[in-house]
Amino acid sequence: MPRIVVDVMPKPEILDPQGKAIAGALPRLGFTGFAEVRQGKRFELTVEGDVTEEVLEHARSAAATLLSNPVIEDVTRVEVIEDAQ
Template sequence: MGRVVVDVMPKPEILDPQGKAVAAALPRLGFTGFTGVRQGKRFELEVDGDVTEEVLEAARRAAETLLSNPVIEDVIRVADAQDRA
């Protein structure tokens, strides 16, 4: 069984209140040195068999059509979960 990972992030010009809340909480909890946070979404799609280029292309289409809102979000990555990049 294969797995495809899809990462979706808010477009840079879109406000990210959840990211801002996390950024404000980090120093209060002793985590310093971070200058900003953006929170996105991660999807893991399981497939029967191997992750092929055809499977990745279908996942890209699903990401652009269903998994993200193209008005406010960008699909950052669609990859085989086995790939560490």
């Protein structure tokens, strides 16, 4: 079954304490060379049947109204992916 992936990230002006904590931990664990970390959310919506433009528009609407908080977050991707089986 196809899936629609929705990625949501904090707006650039919003503080990201989880991202800052990860950024601080990376060099302590030997992972160097990363200047900044921002942590977001990923949603996978499994679709019954074909992904039509109408289904994709419903996913975009859900992303904007339910999956993200538009005051502090941006929807950065709404994309169809096919299962590799």
